[in-house]
Amino acid sequence: MMLVEETRVPDTALPLAEFKEHLRLGSGFADEDVQDGLLSSYLRAAMAAVEARTGKILIERSFVWTVTGWRDGEAEALPVAPVNALVDLVLIGRDGAESLVAATRYRLVPDMQAPVLRGAGLLLPSIPTAGSARVRFLAGYGPEWADLPPDLAQAVLMLASHYYEFRHDTSGPVGLPNSVAGLIERFRTIRLSAGRGRA
Numbered sequence: 001m002m003l004v005e006e007t008r009v010p011d012t013a014l015p016l017a018e019f020k021e022h023l024r025l026g027s028g029f030a031d032e033d034v035q036d037g038l039l040s041s042y043l044r045a046a047m048a049a050v051e052a053r054t055g056k057i058l059i060e061r062s063f064v065w066t067v068t069g070w071r072d073g074e075a076e077a078l079p080v081a082p083v084n085a086l087v088d089l090v091l092i093g094r095d096g097a098e099s100l101v102a103a104t105r106y107r108l109v110p111d112m113q114a115p116v117l118r119g120a121g122l123l124l125p126s127i128p129t130a131g132s133a134r135v136r137f138l139a140g141y142g143p144e145w146a147d148l149p150p151d152l153a154q155a156v157l158m159l160a161s162h163y164y165e166f167r168h169d170t171s172g173p174v175g176l177p178n179s180v181a182g183l184i185e186r187f188r189t190i191r192l193s194a195g196r197g198r199a
Helices: 015-022 035-056 148-163 178-189
Strands: 004-005 061-067 074-075 083-092 099-100 106-109 116-119 132-139
Touching: 015 035, 035 148, 035 178, 074 083, 083 106, 148 178
Parallel strands: none
Antiparallel strands: 004 061, 061 132, 074 116, 083 099, 083 132, 106 116
16 A cells, blocks of 8 residues: 655645744744744644644645555545545556546545545455556645644644754654643544445
8 A cells, every 4th residue: 555645735724823823933023934934844744743643634635545455345444534535546457557447436435534435336446466546535624724623733733833842952852742642632543444434
C-alpha cells in the first residue's frame, strides 16, 4: 500500500493570524510579517503531526492510494478520514497498462472514522495478477481552517506553539505535549479488523 498526497495545504488556508494571536505576538509594526515563513512552517509541522497521530486529514486535499490487492473482495477501508469524494479508480496491469473503472462499479461509504470503498455489486473490481489499483480521492474536514472541529484546531495551535517555543532547544521534550495528546485522543482511529467495512 502507498498513500501519496497530490496537493498541499495552500498558504491561504493556514491560520497565521490565529497563530500569531495565540502566541500573543505584537501587531501594527512595520516588520510584523518577518516571521510569517517560520510560523507557517511550524503550523504545517503541527498539522502533519496531528494528522499522522489521528489518521484524520485536516484541510481538504487530493490523495492517491495504490494497493496490489484487496484485503476483502467486497469492501476496503480507506487509509485516512474523512473522505469527501472518490475521484477515480484505475486498474493497472503487470505491463503498466491502465484501465479506468466506471464510477458505477464502486461507491464510497462515508464515515468520520473509517470510510470504505465498496463495490457497487457484490465485489470490488478485480485487481490484475501482479498489477495494482490506484484510487484517487479528496479527504479532509473542508477547504478552510474554520471547517475543522474546534478541539483539533486548538491542538494544532498548541502544538505549533510548542514547536515555536522549543525551536532552539535540541534537547527538549520528545513526543506530543499531554495537553495536545488529550485533545486529539478521541479522534484517533483504532482498527480492529483487516479493513472490512459495512454499508
